[in-house]
Amino acid sequence: MSTEPFTAEARALDAADPLSTHRAAFVGAETSLVYFDGNSLGRPPRVTADRLADFVTTEWGGRLIRGWDESWMDLPFHIGDRVGRLALGAAAGQTVIGDSTTVLLYKLLRAALAERSSSDPDRVEIVVGRDDFPTDRYLVEGIAAERGARVVWIDVDTARGVDADLLRAAVGPRTAVVLLSHVSYRSGYLADAEHLTRIAHDAGALVLWDLCHSAGSVPIALDAWGVDLAVGCTYKYLNGGPGAPAFAYVATRHQGALAQPIQGWMGAADVFAMGPEYHPADGMRRFLSGTPPVLAMLAMRDTLDLIEDAGIAAIRAKSVALTEFAIRVGDGILSPLGVTLASPRDPAERGGHVTLSHPTMRAVTARLWQQDVIPDYRDPDGLRIGLAPLSTSFTETLTGLGAVADAVRAES
Numbered sequence: 001m002s003t004e005p006f007t008a009e010a011r012a013l014d015a016a017d018p019l020s021t022h023r024a025a026f027v028g029a030e031t032s033l034v035y036f037d038g039n040s041l042g043r044p045p046r047v048t049a050d051r052l053a054d055f056v057t058t059e060w061g062g063r064l065i066r067g068w069d070e071s072w073m074d075l076p077f078h079i080g081d082r083v084g085r086l087a088l089g090a091a092a093g094q095t096v097i098g099d100s101t102t103v104l105l106y107k108l109l110r111a112a113l114a115e116r117s118s119s120d121p122d123r124v125e126i127v128v129g130r131d132d133f134p135t136d137r138y139l140v141e142g143i144a145a146e147r148g149a150r151v152v153w154i155d156v157d158t159a160r161g162v163d164a165d166l167l168r169a170a171v172g173p174r175t176a177v178v179l180l181s182h183v184s185y186r187s188g189y190l191a192d193a194e195h196l197t198r199i200a201h202d203a204g205a206l207v208l209w210d211l212c213h214s215a216g217s218v219p220i221a222l223d224a225w226g227v228d229l230a231v232g233c234t235y236k237y238l239n240g241g242p243g244a245p246a247f248a249y250v251a252t253r254h255q256g257a258l259a260q261p262i263q264g265w266m267g268a269a270d271v272f273a274m275g276p277e278y279h280p281a282d283g284m285r286r287f288l289s290g291t292p293p294v295l296a297m298l299a300m301r302d303t304l305d306l307i308e309d310a311g312i313a314a315i316r317a318k319s320v321a322l323t324e325f326a327i328r329v330g331d332g333i334l335s336p337l338g339v340t341l342a343s344p345r346d347p348a349e350r351g352g353h354v355t356l357s358h359p360t361m362r363a364v365t366a367r368l369w370q371q372d373v374i375p376d377y378r379d380p381d382g383l384r385i386g387l388a389p390l391s392t393s394f395t396e397t398l399t400g401l402g403a404v405a406d407a408v409r410a411e412s
């Protein structure tokens with residue numbers, strides 16, 4: 001079966017899409033390239049090129065060292081608050097842009113473990129999913145070895161993620177902290193973060209949410225859900241560019257009690273006092289360590305502007321429409337080839353990407369990249385179709401899935 005039966009529908013969906021004009025704001029939108037990896041590295045907005053060039057000339061070149069006093073020192077907090085307001089449901093003063101996701105997860109996990117086990121020495125367990133993103137699992141293992149803690153692994157179906165029953169069975173009076181992914185990097189499973197947070201709290205544990213695959217595509221309400229801690233990438237749906245620094249959220253009620261392990265001068269109470277001892281700053285500054293990566297946090301501002309304009313509800317509505325369409329086209333043209341869906345069918349349990357399984361997918365991915373159709377591959381046998389709602393069209397989605405079908409046929 002060809003994509004023909006879906007062509008008119010894709011055109012109609014694009015014509016009716018209230019976000020279609022936002023797509024034109026991205027570099028490359030005018031080309032025939034199909035991009036299915038905006039969930040790993042988002043496309044750059046066109047205005048970002050000017051923003052970066054202007055910064056080099058006017059601010060770095062013009063203000064030189066004065067720039068730190070004039071504005072750069074506040075950028076981690078200023079941009080962090082904006083990420084919080086537009087994408088996280090977080091009131092000001094709880095979000096900061098800092099190091100990589102890996103480093104921020106490390107800092108907050110260590111801080112949470114120390115806080116819980118000092119108030120109750122029996123709390124020595126860190127709970128994490130066995131199918132969680134590698135960096136998350138490796139960090140937990142490292143911290144457990146470093147601090148004499150114990151890892152409690154939650155076994156999950158790789159086409160889903162951690163749900164309420166699985167979490168309830170894993171937590172208890174020995175749990176210190178639970179690390180969970182809001183959207184599974186593999187299956188796209190969308191966890192019920194509010195419900196799971198409550199389960200962790202009922203067991204007396206703190207919860208740290210990894211928001212890498214949800215921030216910027218799924219509505220998040222950290223304050224309303226009572227979340228303790230969260231970390232997420234800015235180079236995925238927030239289009240901050242390769243290696244852009246991550247954000248960390250710490251609920252106000254915990255900030256004073258948490259001590260993070262990488263004590264550096266930028267987290268000190270008086271940065272320029274250069275005193276003999278470290279005293280942590282109040283508020284979110286204490287979660288910084290060294291000099292903020294100013295250049296690397298500029299680009300995400302342009303996508304925050306787009307999110308502010310579009311609204312996260314409209315972004316989620318398009319995301320659901322895109323993944324529904326992709327699943328329907330997949331059922332029509334890929335199922336007959338033996339391709340199966342390794343993501344939830346219920347949109348309420350699905351984030352912004354869908355994963356398609358077939359034994360040929362590794363070779364299929366390599367073939368597609370050469371044809372300017374760019375999904376990515378994840379073991380076992382999974383082709384991830386990431387559908388960034390601001391920059392992806394329905395026609396692009398259909399074209400790409402048609403190419404997947406051709407490639408599966410060629411490799412089978």
Ligand SMILES: *Cc1c(COP(=O)(O)O)cnc(C)c1O
Pocket residue numbers: 100101102103133135136181185210212213233
């Ligand atoms: C992308 C991703 C990361 C990446 O961490 P970095 O430190 O930016 O390399 C971590 N966790 C999850 C769930 C991810 O999807």
